[in-house]
Amino acid sequence: MNVTRTELHGGHGERRPGRRRIGGAVGVVALSAMLAACSSSTSSNTTTSGGSSNKSPILIGASLSLSGDFSADGQAFQKGYKLWAANVNSHGGLLGRQVKLDIVNDNSDPAQVVTSYQKLINLDHVNLVVGPYSTLLTVPSAKIVHRYGYAMIEGAGGGPLAFAQGLNNVFDVSAPVANALVPWAKWVASLPTSTRPKTAAYPTSNDPFTAPQVVIAQKLLQAAGVKTVYSNVFPAEVTDFTPIANAVVKSGAQAVFLGSVDVPTVSAFIHAFAQQHYNPKVFVATAGPDQGTAFVNAVGASNTGGVGVPNTWYPGVKNAASQAMVAEYIKAYGGNASGVNADVAEAWSVGQVLDQAVTHNHSLDNAKIISYLHSGVTLTSVQGPVKFNSLGQNTAATIYGFQWVNRVFTQVVPAGDPGTTQAPLYPKPNWGA
Numbered sequence: 001m002n003v004t005r006t007e008l009h010g011g012h013g014e015r016r017p018g019r020r021r022i023g024g025a026v027g028v029v030a031l032s033a034m035l036a037a038c039s040s041s042t043s044s045n046t047t048t049s050g051g052s053s054n055k056s057p058i059l060i061g062a063s064l065s066l067s068g069d070f071s072a073d074g075q076a077f078q079k080g081y082k083l084w085a086a087n088v089n090s091h092g093g094l095l096g097r098q099v100k101l102d103i104v105n106d107n108s109d110p111a112q113v114v115t116s117y118q119k120l121i122n123l124d125h126v127n128l129v130v131g132p133y134s135t136l137l138t139v140p141s142a143k144i145v146h147r148y149g150y151a152m153i154e155g156a157g158g159g160p161l162a163f164a165q166g167l168n169n170v171f172d173v174s175a176p177v178a179n180a181l182v183p184w185a186k187w188v189a190s191l192p193t194s195t196r197p198k199t200a201a202y203p204t205s206n207d208p209f210t211a212p213q214v215v216i217a218q219k220l221l222q223a224a225g226v227k228t229v230y231s232n233v234f235p236a237e238v239t240d241f242t243p244i245a246n247a248v249v250k251s252g253a254q255a256v257f258l259g260s261v262d263v264p265t266v267s268a269f270i271h272a273f274a275q276q277h278y279n280p281k282v283f284v285a286t287a288g289p290d291q292g293t294a295f296v297n298a299v300g301a302s303n304t305g306g307v308g309v310p311n312t313w314y315p316g317v318k319n320a321a322s323q324a325m326v327a328e329y330i331k332a333y334g335g336n337a338s339g340v341n342a343d344v345a346e347a348w349s350v351g352q353v354l355d356q357a358v359t360h361n362h363s364l365d366n367a368k369i370i371s372y373l374h375s376g377v378t379l380t381s382v383q384g385p386v387k388f389n390s391l392g393q394n395t396a397a398t399i400y401g402f403q404w405v406n407r408v409f410t411q412v413v414p415a416g417d418p419g420t421t422q423a424p425l426y427p428k429p430n431w432g433a
Contacts, residue, residue, distance in 0.1 A: 061120030068108025080347025135159030155346030175397035189224035197254035201230035204259020245272035274431035281427035293339035306428030349381035
């Protein structure tokens with residue numbers, strides 16, 4: 001069966017925008033008008049000094065998806081920001097001042113996120129801001145924050161559209177997403193011809209976070225002789241994935257690369273595949289399996305074996321700062337290392353980069369922060385090195401392939417990399433194993 005890929009259009013972000021509730025946007029127009037009346041082209045906070053004479057808390061604003069479609073990720077980001085702030089404050093604060101977070105809920109709504117940052121800047125008078133969750137929300141919020149001269153350091157807005165606006169104030173501490181599936185695709189292509197999957201399926205959400213990754217993986221595998229037997233872009237607003245999953249099952253593809261935007265999407269496909277006893281040799285999703293306990297609870301621990309995902313971080317990374325962060329997370333929220341959501345590391349990394357920029361400049365001046373981050377300096381984070389290009393992308397980030405192995409989230413690709421402890425499970429164990 002060969003299904004032609006439909007044309008991509010609309011939508012952008014790490015999580016599905018189509019089912020987003022819009023109740024949070026009620027009154028946006030009226031509130032925006034009020035905010036505009038008290039705003040100016042730049043905020044007085046963009047030149048606030050970090051001098052020792054001012055011991056008031058440093059107020060850092062963020063709009064997060066604490067409800068709506070992205071709520072699981074937004075709440076994980078909130079934990080990451082809060083853990084970072086608590087860590088900074090326990091070590092004397094920033095510039096000798098305590099950090100105070102001002103987090104508002106955008107309800108996973110692109111219209112609401114604009115109003116949220118207007119409120120944070122014009123009414124709450126925050127000194128600094130950090131990014132929301134998803135490219136979908138980063139695109140409009142970076143634009144509004146730029147209007148007021150603020151830097152926006154973020155960790156989950158790596159889609160191409162976030163950098164296509166020509167803004168100088170957006171900086172993503174995580175890896176650009178377009179090539180995220182390349183390590184997995186190259187590994188599959190490297191398998192001996194006799195054992196390599198002969199066919200592959202590429203279902204993906206109509207979302208530029210997922211689509212660029214899947215398109216590149218498909219090209220690499222087709223060049224390696226892996227025949228495409230199913231390729232389809234489904235609408236972002238889909239809520240019933242059963243017909244799509246059934247079409248993949250019918251194709252009989254030996255490898256599946258799923259363009260997923262959240263845990264529910266991956267869970268729906270896995271349960272549909274398990275119900276029909278369809279066991280592809282390779283199953284890799286663009287997002288979802290990296291969400292720790294949330295993923296395990298959704299799919300069932302016995303269905304995690306061999307499920308793959310790309311990312312720049314995992315809880316077992318040999319990074320002292322990361323290990324300390326994981327320990328602090330477990331102390332605060334319980335569980336184990338494999339249950340730590342990758343969003344936590346992204347949010348913590350945002351705080352780390354902001355800390356280094358402020359400390360270097362001895363100032364909260366946003367213009368100085370923006371200039372410093374564009375200077376080519378290499379910074380550190382729990383996800384690894386951070387170095388921004390002219391667009392604000394982290395060119396120092398390395399993407400790896402991860403897999404659930406014996407119910408532990410494990411780095412397996414590239415094979416032979418110092419961080420890998422074993423080869424990928426191949427073929428993937430049957431569902432329920």
